[in-house]
Amino acid sequence: MSVKVRFAPSPTGYLHVGNARTAIITWLFCRNQGGHFLLRIDDTDTERSKEEYEIAIEDGLQWLGLSWDEKTNQKNRTDRYDEIIEQLKGDGRIYACYETPDELGLKRKSQLSRGLPPIYERPDEAQIQKYIEEGRQPHWRFALKKEPIHWQDLVRGEVNFHGKDLSDPVVIRENGIPLYHLCSVIDDVDYGITHVVRGEDHVSNTATHVQMFEAISGQAPQFAHLPLIADMEGGKLSKRLGSLSVKSVREEEMLEPMALVSLMARMGSSDPIEPFTSLEPLIDSFDFAKFSRNTPKFDMDELLRLNGKILHETSFETVQVRLANMGLQDLDEAFWTAVRGNLVRLEDIKDWWQVANGPVDPVIDDADFTAAAADLLPPAPWDETTFKTWTGAVKDQTGRKGKELFMPLRKALTGMDHGPELPALLPLLGPEKVKSRLTRKAA
Numbered sequence: 105m106s107v108k109v110r111f112a113p114s115p116t117g118y119l120h121v122g123n124a125r126t127a128i129i130t131w132l133f134c135r136n137q138g139g140h141f142l143l144r145i146d147d148t149d150t151e152r153s154k155e156e157y158e159i160a161i162e163d164g165l166q167w168l169g170l171s172w173d174e175k176t177n178q179k180n181r182t183d184r185y186d187e188i189i190e191q192l193k194g195d196g197r198i199y200a201c202y203e204t205p206d207e208l209g210l211k212r213k214s215q216l217s218r219g220l221p222p223i224y225e226r227p228d229e230a231q232i233q234k235y236i237e238e239g240r241q242p243h244w245r246f247a248l249k250k251e252p253i254h255w256q257d258l259v260r261g262e263v264n265f266h267g268k269d270l271s272d273p274v275v276i277r278e279n280g281i282p283l284y285h286l287c288s289v290i291d292d293v294d295y296g297i298t299h300v301v302r303g304e305d306h307v308s309n310t311a312t313h314v315q316m317f318e319a320i321s322g323q324a325p326q327f328a329h330l331p332l333i334a335d336m337e338g339g340k341l342s343k344r345l346g347s348l349s350v351k352s353v354r355e356e357e358m359l360e361p362m363a364l365v366s367l368m369a370r371m372g373s374s375d376p377i378e379p380f381t382s383l384e385p386l387i388d389s390f391d392f393a394k395f396s397r398n399t400p401k402f403d404m405d406e407l408l409r410l411n412g413k414i415l416h417e418t419s420f421e422t423v424q425v426r427l428a429n430m431g432l433q434d435l436d437e438a439f440w441t442a443v444r445g446n447l448v449r450l451e452d453i454k455d456w457w458q459v460a461n462g463p464v465d466p467v468i469d470d471a472d473f474t475a476a477a478a479d480l481l482p483p484a485p486w487d488e489t490t491f492k493t494w495t496g497a498v499k500d501q502t503g504r505k506g507k508e509l510f511m512p513l514r515k516a517l518t519g520m521d522h523g524p525e526l527p528a529l530l531p532l533l534g535p536e537k538v539k540s541r542l543t544r545k546a547a
């Protein structure tokens with residue numbers, strides 16, 4: 105059997121990190137299996153769906169390096185949905201309901217107060233006739249069979265439900281628009297989806313979907329439900345992280361796509377989280393069996409750590425255009441190679457560039473000390489070892505060490521008490537600039 109998967113975002117907002125994780129894992133599984141990846145835009149909700157979001161979702165997926173083999177929009181498939189709906193109505197699996205939300209709420213309350221589970225109860229024929237005579241517009245539910253439902257989940261293992269414990273799901277609204285559940289199942293059948301991968305918030309939906317699959321095609325696909333991501337405190341993703349979109353990871357946090365992919369691909373699995381610069385090793389090592397049911401915690405610090413490590417291995421060619429867009433078109437390969445090992449975010453390079461090129465106002469508290477240090481500068485050419493040689497000589501002559509030794513040099517050379525690593529910075533500045541800054545000349 106060849107594998108066919110889908111990623112099914114609703115274009116009612118930007119792709120957020122939780123959804124991106126589903127996309128990444130679905131994609132890695134698919135490519136590992138040599139499968140076919142369908143991008144399905146769930147846009148039946150015409151009021152909330154926006155083209156702007158659809159475009160942003162596609163941009164986000166492309167930025168992450170996730171390609172799709174086929175794309176479909178649910179809004180273009182309404183004729184097909186109507187066809188299946190007619191068939192299911194004819195089979196008695198979809199039936200009209202007339203209760204208002206208030207009536208349903210009261211029913212629920214009364215069930216709960218009697219210690220009963222709040223499961224939808226179909227009214228009797230007389231009641232239905234009354235509703236029809238009142239001229240009410242129907243909405244429609246899918247009739248669940250009161251029988252056991254089970255599947256072997258690729259992440260959760262054996263999952264069991266019973267139709268008698270579930271409410272018949274509403275599948276068509278009063279305005280005639282079919283809801284996500286039915287459309288999703290019809291698409292999964294028509295597109296021959298073999299594996300449905302999604303968040304565990306869909307587990308009880310899946311129980312009802314299994315019966316829909318059986319009613320429509322006689323057979324359900326396989327399912328993998330991933331635990332939802334939590335924040336470091338273990339609670340549901342906090343507001344800030346929950347709304348962290350791929351767009352903001354890219355444009356505001358200025359992070360590398362492979363940092364997000366590296367974290368999302370391995371979070372909650374038994375494989376170690378490591379910085380990857382390409383998708384191939386993640387594809388090769390992917391296996392649902394490695395994923396646990398525990399809630400993975402999203403750690404921003406870990407994302408930044410991965411980001412730095414990825415930048416340290418990134419070639420100049422890869423970042424050249426982005427650097428130019430940041431106004432650093434004169435920054436060359438030698439500078440990049442000298443500095444990249446000190447970056448956490450790409451934009452950190454701006455500090456380095458500013459300090460290396462000046463103008464910098466040296467901060468000097470003890471002019472005798474910095475002048476003595478200037479006299480001890482080794483002859484060119486300089487490299488990363490020069491700083492050690494130089495400060496060794498300064499230490500021997502002045503008797504200073506540690507912070508006493510390094511901080512005045514840093515402040516003279518950069519005008520700041522923090523910033524780029526001096527051993528890497530020194531050869532970028534070169535003897536002329538270093539000498540003038542140590543002797544209090546702006547350069």
Ligand code: GLU
Binds near residue numbers: 111112301
């Ligand atoms: N549009 C649905 C969502 O974003 C799709 C869920 C599914 O994968 O079936 O939750």
